[in-house]
Amino acid sequence: MNLTLRFLTVLMLSMLASSFSTAQDYDLVITNGRVMDPETQFDAVANVGIKGNKIIIITDKAIKGHEEIDAKGLVVAPGFIDTHFHWTRPIGYKLALRDGVTTAMDLEAGVYGPRVSDWYQMHDNNSQVNYGTGSGHEFARTKVMQNLPDEDLLDASWSVVKGRSSGTAWFEKVANLDEGNRMLTIIDEGLRQGALGVASTVGYMPGATAREMYEIQRVGANYGRPTAVHLRYTPGTVTTEANGAQEILTNAIALNSPAIINHYNNPGWELVQELLVKLRAQGHNVWGEIYPYAAGQTTINAAFIKPETWVEKLGNKYENTMQDPLTGDFYTMETYQEVLAKAPATQVVLYKMDPKAIPDWCRLPGVTFASDAMMLPGGWDEEPVWETPYEDIPNTHPRLAGTHGTCLRIAREEGIPLMQILAASSYNQAKYLGKTGLEAMKVRGRMQQGMIADITILDPKTVKDNATYTKGTLPTTGIPFVIVNGTIVVKDSKVLKGVNPGQPIRFPIEDKGRFEPLSIENWKNDYLVGDEFLQGGLDHGHVH
Numbered sequence: 001m002n003l004t005l006r007f008l009t010v011l012m013l014s015m016l017a018s019s020f021s022t023a024q025d026y027d028l029v030i031t032n033g034r035v036m037d038p039e040t041q042f043d044a045v046a047n048v049g050i051k052g053n054k055i056i057i058i059t060d061k062a063i064k065g066h067e068e069i070d071a072k073g074l075v076v077a078p079g080f081i082d083t084h085f086h087w088t089r090p091i092g093y094k095l096a097l098r099d100g101v102t103t104a105m106d107l108e109a110g111v112y113g114p115r116v117s118d119w120y121q122m123h124d125n126n127s128q129v130n131y132g133t134g135s136g137h138e139f140a141r142t143k144v145m146q147n148l149p150d151e152d153l154l155d156a157s158w159s160v161v162k163g164r165s166s167g168t169a170w171f172e173k174v175a176n177l178d179e180g181n182r183m184l185t186i187i188d189e190g191l192r193q194g195a196l197g198v199a200s201t202v203g204y205m206p207g208a209t210a211r212e213m214y215e216i217q218r219v220g221a222n223y224g225r226p227t228a229v230h231l232r233y234t235p236g237t238v239t240t241e242a243n244g245a246q247e248i249l250t251n252a253i254a255l256n257s258p259a260i261i262n263h264y265n266n267p268g269w270e271l272v273q274e275l276l277v278k279l280r281a282q283g284h285n286v287w288g289e290i291y292p293y294a295a296g297q298t299t300i301n302a303a304f305i306k307p308e309t310w311v312e313k314l315g316n317k318y319e320n321t322m323q324d325p326l327t328g329d330f331y332t333m334e335t336y337q338e339v340l341a342k343a344p345a346t347q348v349v350l351y352k353m354d355p356k357a358i359p360d361w362c363r364l365p366g367v368t369f370a371s372d373a374m375m376l377p378g379g380w381d382e383e384p385v386w387e388t389p390y391e392d393i394p395n396t397h398p399r400l401a402g403t404h405g406t407c408l409r410i411a412r413e414e415g416i417p418l419m420q421i422l423a424a425s426s427y428n429q430a431k432y433l434g435k436t437g438l439e440a441m442k443v444r445g446r447m448q449q450g451m452i453a454d455i456t457i458l459d460p461k462t463v464k465d466n467a468t469y470t471k472g473t474l475p476t477t478g479i480p481f482v483i484v485n486g487t488i489v490v491k492d493s494k495v496l497k498g499v500n501p502g503q504p505i506r507f508p509i510e511d512k513g514r515f516e517p518l519s520i521e522n523w524k525n526d527y528l529v530g531d532e533f534l535q536g537g538l539d540h541g542h543v544h
């Protein structure tokens with residue numbers, strides 16, 4: 001075949017392929033929508049063709065599908081990725097879907113390391129969104145310090161709320177070398193089973209020393225996975241908050257490992273943001289998250305809201321900062337002490353920031369939005385409650401139902417570019433996690449051909465949050481369609497019951513763990529300098 005004939009043949013085949021790609025029927029077609037992709041900055045009216053779970057084509061040509069969504073006047077965006085979502089159960093996911101979330105992961109608390117595989121199995125073919133979890137520092141500490149039986153921690157319904165009711169040693173006690181090694185072994189087992197990283201709530205555990213936190217991050221570094229941290233001293237002052245971030249970021253640099261600074265929308269956020277931006281510019285895979293609210297939510301036995309810290313050091317009053325989400329009443333010193341004694345894991349809303357800062361948080365380059373959605377105790381993790389009307393769900397912090405709707409509304413009101421909000425809702429998370437080697441995130445968070453069809457379709461003119469501190473379970477409106485792995489899960493603003501296309505977001509299971517127990521001797525062998533030891537090592541039989 002001569003060159004001219006070969007060229008014509010190739011040209012004809014190319015034209016046929018192009019014609020086929022625009023004429024074939026797709027499983028699902030989204031027409032006339034404004035397609036926005038934060039990675040490439042693509043922003044144009046186009047049609048999207050989906051086969052199976054993948055985006056096959058994005059084109060200005062007419063295409064047809066077995067099912068069609070007319071998205072005229074709507075934005076077609078990558079599905080939102082929430083990396084800090086505690087209510088990893090059906091009704092929690094239902095509220096997340098109304099807020100545009102297609103992937104929900106708990107990277108702050110996580111689960112007890114040895115039950116990571118059980119947690120994923122619990123979700124198999126039973127989840128409306130993609131799901132993932134971390135290997136929990138707090139769970140490991142609770143197990144070791146409270147000497148809890150394995151059968152409790154292996155129960156699929158075990159939660160941080162239950163753990164925090166088990167005593168005080170989990171947060172007060174300083175670990176000795178044996179206890180430290182047992183904790184690290186438990187966390188390592190979770191990573192071996194495919195957990196996305198180490199999940200640490202060190203801010204709740206004053207007994208956890210700087211050495212313990214360093215070794216916790218080292219376990220994650222052995223796998224190249226991030227440690228996500230509720231910082232020490234959070235919430236605190238502009239100095240202590242920043243010091244908490246500096247601890248984690250310094251460890252990450254020394255260990256050459258990824259790190260996530262959880263909800264740094266607290267005093268000192270400006271410095272934390274600058275540290276993150278400058279470190280990323282130097283090639284470090286470190287990032288942080290915010291939620292767009294002036295108040296947080298926690299359990300009443302949190303160390304940082306004890307009177308000696310919250311009242312005496314930080315100058316707050318329970319009467320105007322600590323609220324019962326169920327009744328709306330604010331605490332007094334007397335009611336705080338009474339509830340703390342009777343029900344130490346009771347959840348409270350804690351007011352801690354000036355709301356005027358919220359638009360600035362939404363503008364932060366490289367930030368991620370994450371809800372920190374808290375679970376409800378008392379049977380609300382069970383599937384039968386899925387059909388409960390939104391307004392009848394017991395009250396909780398509005399960030400559960402409204403985080404992304406709030407950011408989208410603020411963007412419209414404050415003139416923040418929509419592409420910035422979409423990046424912070426989807427692409428940034430996928431980019432950072434993809435850099436850790438997590439394959440599932442390399443193909444999400446993007447509106448591009450060949451990517452997984454996790455898609456959120458929203459009305460930029462009307463999308464808004466409806467959840468309030470008075471009623472925190474009212475869903476976001478203005479997000480009429482949500483697609484997970486190519487399957488419509490929210491249609492005309494209704495979550496479709498029994499549609500469970502969610503897939504695991506997980507690292508492969510490994511044959512054996514990577515943690516080697518610590519000892520005074522191996523530390524000396526590694527860090528002996530002349531006749532002196534580097535300060536801060538494993539001494540006196542404790543993990544410092």
